[in-house]
Amino acid sequence: MIQINELSKKYKGADDFSVRDLNLTIENGEIFGLLGPNGAGKTTLISMLSSLLKPTSGHFTIDGLNYKDNKNQLKQLIGIVPQEYALYPSLTAYENLMYFGSMYGLKGQSLKDDVNTHLEAMGLAKFANKKIDAFSGGMKRRINLISSILHNPKVLFLDEPTVGVDVQSKNVIMAHLKELNTAGTTIIYTSHHLNEAEKFCTRVGIIDHGTLICLGKPQELIAQEENTENLEGVFLAKTGKALRDHA
Numbered sequence: 001m002i003q004i005n006e007l008s009k010k011y012k013g014a015d016d017f018s019v020r021d022l023n024l025t026i027e028n029g030e031i032f033g034l035l036g037p038n039g040a041g042k043t044t045l046i047s048m049l050s051s052l053l054k055p056t057s058g059h060f061t062i063d064g065l066n067y068k069d070n071k072n073q074l075k076q077l078i079g080i081v082p083q084e085y086a087l088y089p090s091l092t093a094y095e096n097l098m099y100f101g102s103m104y105g106l107k108g109q110s111l112k113d114d115v116n117t118h119l120e121a122m123g124l125a126k127f128a129n130k131k132i133d134a135f136s137g138g139m140k141r142r143i144n145l146i147s148s149i150l151h152n153p154k155v156l157f158l159d160e161p162t163v164g165v166d167v168q169s170k171n172v173i174m175a176h177l178k179e180l181n182t183a184g185t186t187i188i189y190t191s192h193h194l195n196e197a198e199k200f201c202t203r204v205g206i207i208d209h210g211t212l213i214c215l216g217k218p219q220e221l222i223a224q225e226e227n228t229e230n231l232e233g234v235f236l237a238k239t240g241k242a243l244r245d246h247a
């Protein structure tokens, strides 16, 4: 279970909070979608939960563990798929994955077998020995995902896992995430793809101006909103139609 209490983040030099007094509980086995307009605070929140960013105040625990006291245990428990590719372009897909596996203390034949199984499941087995810099965006996203799940994390955080990929790659990524979830992994991910979130998530939270403004099962939220047939309608009703440009 992920228990978040009064979590806030104000970046150095910023005028306002990017996440403000956020309270949320996510149960084991959920696929939880963090939705919100540009600049709402989704990446900031997920970066704090995955220990990439220090909160300004408040706290959270994952399976009762917190980053301050249980750093090494937490590292084994969670997987992180950031928005940016964290891959070595001059190494092959296989070499990258063996390297990332070794960072989690994995080695030997079982690591090789796991790498090959994931490459196969992601449709990348025949490209295992090609260098990453020759890969398309969709292929890099799939390798990026594999690199974060080799240690079988109990909780997986993903920041826009399907941004910039074609429909084919997106389907493979989402199917793989669904399989991981069925096998017991809790998934928390940010997305702007509301149709996808509607189908895929057990619950969603809509965040705006750093605050959680809406929380529930997609179908329940749709049923509660008048004249709305989908999650996009709920999203627009809650967050409005104004652009969120800022610089």
Ligand SMILES: Nc1ncnc2c1ncn2[C@@H]1O[C@H](COP(=O)(O)OP(=O)(O)OP(=O)(O)O)[C@@H](O)[C@H]1O
Pocket (backbone or CB within 6 Å): 011, 012, 014, 018, 036, 037, 038, 039, 040, 041, 042, 043, 044, 045
């Ligand atoms: N390193 C930073 N320093 C200062 N302000 C930041 C920093 N990173 C993000 N912000 C600000 O914090 C707010 C929330 O940004 P965040 O990236 O968390 O939003 P988001 O919901 O993930 O947006 P998007 O959908 O565009 O990725 C924005 O106002 C953003 O400008």
